[in-house]
Every structure is written in C-alpha cells, then in structure tokens.
Amino acid sequence: MKINNITFVEAINSALQISMEIDNKVICYGLGATDPKGIFGTTIGLEEKFGNERVFDTPTSENAMTGIGIGAAIAGYKTIMTHQRLDFFLLAMDQLVNGAAKMHYMFDGQLTVPITIRLIIGRGWGQGPTHSQNLQSWFAHIPGLKVVMPSTPSDAKGLLLSSIFDPDPVLFLEHRWLHNSIGEVRDGDYRIPLGKANLITKGNDLTIVSMSYMTVEALIAQKYLEKIGIAIDIIDLRSVKPIDFSCIINSLRVTGKILVLDTGVSTCSIASEIISQIAINHSNLLDRPPSRITMPDVPEPTSYGLTKDFYPRANQIVERVCEMLRIEGSKLIDEMPVISPHDVPGDWFKGPF
Amino acid sequence: MKINNITFVEAINSALQISMEIDNKVICYGLGATDPKGIFGTTIGLEEKFGNERVFDTPTSENAMTGIGIGAAIAGYKTIMTHQRLDFFLLAMDQLVNGAAKMHYMFDGQLTVPITIRLIIGRGWGQGPTHSQNLQSWFAHIPGLKVVMPSTPSDAKGLLLSSIFDPDPVLFLEHRWLHNSIGEVRDGDYRIPLGKANLITKGNDLTIVSMSYMTVEALIAQKYLEKIGIAIDIIDLRSVKPIDFSCIINSLRVTGKILVLDTGVSTCSIASEIISQIAINHSNLLDRPPSRITMPDVPEPTSYGLTKDFYPRANQIVERVCEMLRIEGSKLIDEMPVISPHDVPGDWFKGPF
Amino acid sequence: MKEPKKKSKFLDNQKLKDLFYMMKKIRLVEERIALEYPKNEIRCPTHLSIGQEGVPAALSIVLNNADYAVSTHRGHAHYLSKGGNLNKMIAEIYGKKSGCSGGKGGSMHLIDKDVGFMGTSAIVGNSIPVGVGLGLALKLNKTKNVSCIFLGDGAIEEGSFYESLNFAVLKELPVIFICENNLYSVYSPLSVRQPKNRNIMDLANSIGAHTYYADGNDVINSYTCLDSIISKIKSEDICPWFIEFETYRWREHCGYQFDNDLGYRSVEEYEKWKKRDPITLFENNLKEYFADFDLSQLDQITDKVTSEIDVAFEKAKKDTYPEKTEAFKNIYSNEI
Amino acid sequence: MKEPKKKSKFLDNQKLKDLFYMMKKIRLVEERIALEYPKNEIRCPTHLSIGQEGVPAALSIVLNNADYAVSTHRGHAHYLSKGGNLNKMIAEIYGKKSGCSGGKGGSMHLIDKDVGFMGTSAIVGNSIPVGVGLGLALKLNKTKNVSCIFLGDGAIEEGSFYESLNFAVLKELPVIFICENNLYSVYSPLSVRQPKNRNIMDLANSIGAHTYYADGNDVINSYTCLDSIISKIKSEDICPWFIEFETYRWREHCGYQFDNDLGYRSVEEYEKWKKRDPITLFENNLKEYFADFDLSQLDQITDKVTSEIDVAFEKAKKDTYPEKTEAFKNIYSNEI
C-alpha cells in the first residue's frame, strides 16, 4: 500500500475518483464542477474520466439542484453536490431540512437519501460577512443529517469515501484554509468511520476537543505547551454530528479539564452542545469549569484592519490552557511567532478564495 | 387603563392594529393575511382598516417575499411578514441570514432593517415532520437577529409591539398551542422590552428557565410541586436572543439548581447554550448538575400512536425536579391528570392546525 | 346512435372501465374520509381531491410501475392513480402501523415504492425538484420511463418550480409536470398571486418546456392528451412537458367541509364547476360517443370500489397504532 | 458632414460628455484596481466591469438621487453610475475606515445612501427582491421614482429572480431590471446553465414584465432605450420593466487578470467583443453623428477622471484601517 504526500485538495479529488470508479451510480455536480478550475481543483479530471452525464456543471439554482440531487438519490444514485461557499447553500434549506433530512424517517425507512453535500467554509482575506459562515451547528441541530468536518488530507479522503457511500445525507464541510495543506495519504479506497473522533495527541493535563481548521491551530498550541511540560489530549472530532462523546469522556476521565474549539460563532454552537452535555452528564469528571474558544457572535468583517485579532489562533489557545491550568503562560505566548498577514493560513497560501 | 380577558390571537391582532394606527409606515403581509380566516384570526380586520396597500396576501414565494420585506424595511417601512408555519420559512434562509441579519453590520450601520417575521410554531395533532419545527436556535445562532417567544397573551401584545418598532430584524415565534389561551391584556399601546426575561413564580428550591408553550407546562408542574412544599423560580425567557442571563444568574444564586425547558430539539439548542454558559461562567453557583428537557432529536411523527409520550409535559417536569431535589415524586406524578387526547393542548382546542 | 368521436379510437372497453374505476375510487374514498373526519379519529391535516378526479384517473392508465411520480399535500388521488395500495393509504391517514408510511407521515406523506409513487410533500414546491431528480435518474438509467410531477397553481409561484423546470429543459429530462390549476391556493384566488394576464402554460413554454393545456374535468380528453404526450416522451425523447389542467376543488382547502359560506369564492362559480363534474361528464360522454358501452358495468365498478373502501376503512380502524417506541426509529438509515 | 441620426436629438453636448465621463471613469477606475491588485493591499474578492461600461454609463444620466438602485458582486460600475462617491468606494476596497461601508463590506458590499444606491450583495440573486421591495416602498410613497435592479445572466437562474419579477408585475411596481448578459457565470457559458433556445427577454416577458433588448455596448442606444423607459415608468406608470443588455467582460470573473488562456472561452470571441469596446464605439459614433461635438472635450474629461482616480487611490492608501474594536460594533442597531 503506497502512501503519498498530497494536498487536501488532491485527497478530495482522489476520493471522488475512487468512488466514481468503484460505483457507477455515483454522480457529481455543482457550479464549476467541470470548469477549468474544477472547484479549487477538487473535481479536476472527473468529467474526462466519467463523462458529462455523471459529472456536470449546473445552473445557479441551489435550491432546485439540491432537490434534484435528492430525487436522484432516492432512485439509487449516490449524489455528490458541491458549493464553493457554504453561504450559497442557504438557498436550499427547505430541500435539506424538509426533504433530505426527513425522508428516511417520514416514509418509515422506505427511502434512503445517499447524498453528500460538500460545502466549502473559510475565513479571512476579505471574504466578509457572506462568504465565511461556518454553520455546522445548524446542520447538527436537524435530526436525520450527519455532519463531517475533516482536518487532514488523509481524513478528508477516508471520510469523504465513507460519506459518499453512507446511505444518509451527509454535509461534508471543507475548510478553505486546509485545502492546500499537505499530508500523508494512502493510495486506493479506504474508509474512516463517520461519528468517530480521532485522538491525535495524548496528554494528561487537559482535553482539547476540536474540528476542521481549528485542529491545526490546536496542534501548534500543543507543541508550544509541550515546551513547558504541558501535555494535551487533542481530540479531532471528524464528525460533529453525531459527536463521539465516549472518546471525549474517556479523555476527560484522565484530564478533568476540557476546552472546546469551534470554527463557528458561539451561540448554540457545537461547542455549546458538547459543554452542556458534559455539564449535564459528567460534571463529576470536571475539576475546572469547561471552556470554549469560538468565533465571536459577529458577522465576519471584510477589512484587513478589522480582522486583526478577530480569528482565534494558537496563541489564544495557549493562553486559555494556561489560565485553565492556573499557570503563567505569558512568556510562552510572547515566544509564539506573530502570523502575518493575519488573514491567511500562512504566506504560502495563494488564492483564489 | 382597561384590562380585558382576551385570547393570544386577539392580543396579536390588537398589537398589529395599534402599530398600524400609530405609524402609517407599518405594513403587514403574508399568505392568507387578507383571507376570511386571517392567519388564525390574527390579521382579521386589518385590510378593511388600513387598506390593501398596507395589508395584503402574497404569492407562495417565501424567499422573494422576505427580500421584498427587507427592501421595504431599508426604505423606512416597518414590515411585518407572517408564515403560517415556521417550516415554510426555510425557503427564505438566504434572505434572512445573508441579507436581513447582516445589512446593518456590513454597511456599517447605515441601513436598518425593521422587519418582524411572525412564525407560527407548534406540535401535535398530526402536524408531522414538516409542520412542527421549532427552530429558534437556528435564528439565535445568527448574529444580527433577535428572537422572541412569548408565552402569554399580554406578553404577546407587548413584545410584538416592541418587535415591530425595533430597528432590527426580529423573529417572533408564536406557538399554536398558545393561540387560544386567554389572559388579561391591557388596552392600548404598551411595550415589553426585548431581551428581558420575566420571573413569573418565585421559589428558592430550583430555577426553571422556559419559553413559549413550555412555560404553560412549567406552571402546571409548579402548582403540583407547591403541594409538597417545593418552590420554583420560573423564568420565562420572552426573548431567546439575546438571553437575559442576569435574570437567570440572580435566580441561580438562590436556588443553585437549574432546569432548562426548550420547545425545540436537543442538539445545539437554546437549552444547550444556556447550560453551557452557566457551566463555563457560573459553575460555582451550581450545587447540582444542570438539566434540560427538550424535544427529542427526532423529526416529529404524525400518528396519534407515535406521539404518545413524545411531547414533554408537566409530569415530566415534576419528575425531573424531584430527581434533581432527590425527593420521592412518584406519588405526586400519579396524582397529575393524564391529558387526553395527548396531541392537543386541551380538549377545548379546536383546529384548524 | 352516434359514431364515437375520433378520440374514442384509443379507448377500448377496458380503458373506459379503468377510467371510471379510478375516478369513482378517488371520489368515494375522499367522500368516505369526509364522512369519517369529524369523528376525530383521523388526526392530521387532510386535503381532499373531490372534483379533481379527472386528471389522476387519466394518468392511471398511461403510466406503468416503472414510471415515477411525486406529489403534494393534496396527494390522495395521485397516490391512488399511480396504483398505490388503498388499504395502506387509509391506514396511514388513521396513523396506523400498517400505513404506507408506518404512521410517521400521515395524509400529507404518502408513498408506495412498489408502484413508483415516490412520496408527497407538505411543503409547496418541495417535491418538484425531487421529481426532476427522479427524471435525471431515469435518463441515466437509459430506460424509457417518465417521472411525473403533480403540482398546483400555487406551486407555480415558488422559485423551485422555475429552477426545476429550467434544469429539466436544459437536460431534456423525461419529466412531465402535471399542473392542476384549481384557481385557488388555500383561500387565495389567482388574482392576488399572479399577474392578470398570466397564462401558466405560456410561462412554462417560455422556460422551454413542451406544453399543452387541457380541460382536466374531461377525463377522455385528458387521457388522449396524456397518452400521446407520454408516448412522445417514451418513444421520441421529446421532453420535458408541462401540462396545465383546469379543474376545481369542491370542498375546503384542508378538511372535509364545504366552505362557500366563507365568501372567498362565489356560489355561482362553485355551481358552474359542479355542473362540470368529471364523473358526470364522463357518463354523458359514454352515452353520447360510446353507445356500445354497457352502462351496467358502471354499477358493478361502483360496487367493487365501495367494497374495497369498506374493507380499507374497516381494516384501518381495527389496525393498531405503531408502538410509541417506533417514533425513535428510522431517523437514520445507518445509525452510528 | 452627416446629419446626426434620430437618436441624437435626445443628446445635447452635456449628456454626451456625461456619458463619456462615466464610461471613462468606470474603465479607468477598474484598470487602476487591476494595476494595484497584485500588490496584495486590496484583500477581498473583486469583480471588475471592464468591457461593461456602456449600460451603467447610460443609466447614470437617466436616474436621479431619489431613484434607488441595488446591485451584485460586480457592483463598482453600478455604484459609480448612480453617483456613488469614488473616494469612499476605493477606500472600501482597501478596507479603510473611510470606506463607504467602514471596511466591513469590501468590494462586494458597496453602498451610498445619499444617491439612492442601497447596496450590493455577494450572493447571486440576493439583491433582486430587495430592489423590488424598494420599488414597493416607492409605490407606497406615491413618488415618481424608480428602483433599479442590476443583475447578471447567471442570476436569471435563481428562483428569487422569478419570484421577484412575478411580484413586481402583480403589483405593477416601479422597478426596472437591468440584466447585463455577459454570456458567462464565472467560467460557465450559458449553454451549461440555460436551455439552448432560451431568450431571456422573452422569458421575462412571459412572467409579465414589459421588456426590451439592447446592445449594451452601444451607450447611445442604451441611453435612448433607458431614457424612454424611465419616463414611461415615471409619467405613465407603465411598469415593471426588464431590459436585457448584451455585453462582455474582458478580464477574469474575479480578480484582475486576463484569463483567455484557461480555455473556457475562445480568443476569437474575446477579440470580437473587444472590437465592440463601448468607449471606442462611442467615440466613433461621436465622429459619425455628432460632428459639432468638440472632441478635445474628451481629453479634458479623461484628465479630470484620471486626477479624480489619483486622488481616490492616494487617499485610500493613506487612510487608516478601522480600529479592530470596530469589528464588534453595529451588529445591532438597537443593542440590548
């Protein structure tokens, strides 16, 4: 089994290719799916390989195109639909919530809706209020939906393959700041189970629960904290619906402290849900109040000036962890490099956004 | 100042009339707004009084009609739009979230969007999966929106008047099980402030935080609990965004115990948010783990058989309170009348639903 | 004895009987529901099709089980016309375990996959793109079948209609839109919803559909039109189609009563349409153009339908409710 | 010396100068942005209107400040044509405090209420109903003004377009839809989005709008058409209108580069349209039909525009960013 160093985008592309190869009932569409840029490169080559019946561009009709995907899905097609921004998908909430999410239930199990909806989320570089929303908690609130938020190329591939072949509707959220990240990815078909979290670092002092791009920041923080002897469990959720509580609880039994990171805004977030369940059912495990770091309850502004210190990053995590552990962390934070420009994941990042 | 015993529907109707009388920039529309049934009676008489330019029926075009309301609002019209079911409004999430919620912010305060969107929510009597959703937490998740959920006729009137004249977009959720409830309502124009909760009963043993129809059930429970000497603070939230945390905290300082009721499903709910904020910031006030009673994470089934014991009611509240206070409550629960049929608020209730 | 008109050549004795059977079945089922409804054992919003039996009956003899259909809140007639199981429909309306959706859906969520009836939606316009997606699947399958989308005049106002039809035309999908224009959406006449000179068929045509207009209360005419269009789709790949059928609902929008007293429509209008009862019109047509049709067959059919309905209601009432624990099942197909 | 053609009678020297001024202003502003963009000081998605100056320029001399307009992601030209403040626009694109949206909106969220320009949206189709709502307000106000909605050919595919136009027609609102059909939505040609024989203007007509089609690169013609339509709305209450203007964007969809190398459109096509440059066409028209127009005025205008732009960019670059605490303000108008 070969392992390659490839980007997150290439990993997505590979999952799409594999799914379409092994099952000719997989279809794939979305605005730009067959254009020269191929949705940030993720759909490049698919039309050539699988033909324009199975891979196609669409009218700018998010609502109907979702319903059309649902129709194809209940007729047995594993449908993959992509939106270049989650924000555009707000036009299709009726089809998602009144349709896809409920069909299996309201027809008592007779229909299944194997649709995977890829939604690109992000932040930064002037995306502004309507191109940067991370609405995973909306989807998690709806019974019948599954919500996946990978943080590495390898996870992206394995989770996307599982999503495509899962019989239920899956929202698959790809963070734009992860698209160019590189990681080891296995060749061929492999599946990472939905609903299972991944313990990526092991430590006894505190549990960080994270998702998607925030896991990258958590890892940076963890490396700094290690320097002063603080060992962190980082649990990357992989799926935010359902949430793998047993993984969280197991870690909490050891650490007694939990910090939840969320790429979305605070109120009624995934972080709220995790913390409230811990408080309700497992407060005995906590030797500190739980904590969360999320986006503020604010639409994302566009200006470079306004986004300065707007996005939670590793130094904020370090600071919070030190607070929770009641140790002096300021020196450590001073040591951390200031990331500049602050509105991109790193200076290697080249748009388009 | 006269006080009348009127229904919730009449209170809404009165608020609409008053708002249109005192300000000719108030307009009011929605499917059925001018038909003989006048949206469950709430809009009866408005067209006759204020003319068909200010009060009108609309095409079945939820998305555009929302944007049209936004356009009228930024041009200075206080716009009231009504949907006979919240579920229909899912078609308009783009206009709500990418438009109404963000315009004030993204144009740096230059536009205000004084739109009030009345959404009828409910449960029971075969409404089934797509006519019964209580999605307040979706709206609460979006910065820029305010969310109001009255529980009495008097509150309905005073809160609706405040909502209409509030410069920001307000989602005003009316529970269908409250529509026929009767209460004392003052004549004329009065306003109940948004964002402030109402402490309706006072007691030192436990704090119940509730909203909309669940407050009716909480009051029933409270009366039974009183019989065995248990005294409850019931805080009716009135607004679920913003949440009046200071009222909750004040109560918690005395009781040390909190039970949150929510008319929506559990995951990422208003109840999640309240409990997580308490756990994060005020866990020192808690002498018991917090608790919540919500709808289950399940689409609402239609059948009378399936909804048996599906809806949280007073007896479940009594049971939970007794559990939290570690007292034997089973006898008390046995004493409580079994409400039958279980799928209506009371047998006085006559549709239409 | 007059010679049967041209259209009759498509219609043999069996087809005539089938048309009558389906109209009568829909009519009597709906009337029985209306009779039972006030007893409060049927506890879900229910929209009857009395007066609108023509179009579904015509469709019932042109589609086969490999064709798909989807419909709306007013879906009983469409379910039956597609061949949906009567017992299961009635049981569903009663919320019973034996219902076609196990009691989870009720009157507004009917399904019978065995006959290609892929579900109804309680949200106006919601099932339209789903029907187009079924058409996309058929095209990919390369079978000669059609996906049939039932919709009302109100649904025309939803953006989803427009977007869906645009896509169906773009991809030339084997889809047929069956628009039953009954002039009202709840209590709202077309005049408060659509422009004065709106012609729905022309609108659909300008979006790109092949279109046709027919009197939906004339079942023979509706059949003739649908039969030729379905064969155009299946044998000539000419598609998609949008057909506007004029028709009228007799009773209230939701529920079982007559509601002319409300004043949202005139008694004259109602009476005019009642005179154009699709079943009476059909019987008159039979007498006028199909003199060799043995009319006594109609009574036999009516008897058959009546006893089918008796059985269905009897069973449905006797059947048990699903266990309340069932409410917590089937949220996911693959529970994690 | 040829006599000026019929259309010229509407056009005095001032109007001709104004048309040129606006086209040149849009062109040079956008070219300056393109020049500055790679420096990474402009940090937000930016959609240029180079090649599409004709329609906004024509509108700039038929609307007044009490008329409303809304636009899209590609809104610079529309903002300017409505009289929007140039300095504030450039500052906004640079994310500065002095920007028309205080830096919160960026290139895709422009506003200048003083001149009735009520905002742009980054969501395709999103501002269409908002523009109709502004038209509703105008009608309720009983003033003789118009609400102008800019949209692209892609936006036609959104249900919101269809629903909005239906309502505007139903209520006869003083609204004018200005559709700049530039043949593409991002990299997608019309052929993958709309049916082969689609005629957008006819479609709008069948929804019920009064319609007109014009060559958007012929600014004089566009002006003539718009002027007569606006006066039909304002003095005869004939409305709403949908005008399709054919035009073409020269550079990439988002960003500053030429992108014919990508292969989604042909170089021939691009060259053909470049030959139909609205500014060159206008200059040729001037020479041909307006022989008494003193061409040296054009250079003066160009100089004026250039110095306005120099000032705007200089100011924008020098201006400060808003304080980062500003990000947390104005979420609500009435903070609770």
Ligand SMILES: Cc1ncc(C[n+]2csc(CCOP(=O)(O)OP(=O)(O)O)c2C)c(N)n1
């Ligand atoms: C999106 C949405 N909006 C509104 C409603 C409320 N509603 C239920 S049925 C109906 C009437 C629709 O009229 P039409 O499509 O003509 O069908 P008909 O009832 O006449 O058969 C309406 C508006 C709904 N169910 N869904």
Ligand SMILES: Cc1ncc(C[n+]2csc(CCOP(=O)(O)OP(=O)(O)O)c2C)c(N)n1
């Ligand atoms: C709802 C939505 N879907 C998709 C997009 C992505 N998008 C941005 S601009 C654009 C092109 C729209 O084309 P058109 O309306 O013709 O305008 P043009 O760019 O040609 O001026 C698209 C699809 C979006 N912003 N919003």
Ligand SMILES: [Mg+2]
């Ligand atoms: Mg109708």
Ligand SMILES: [Mg+2]
């Ligand atoms: Mg375009």
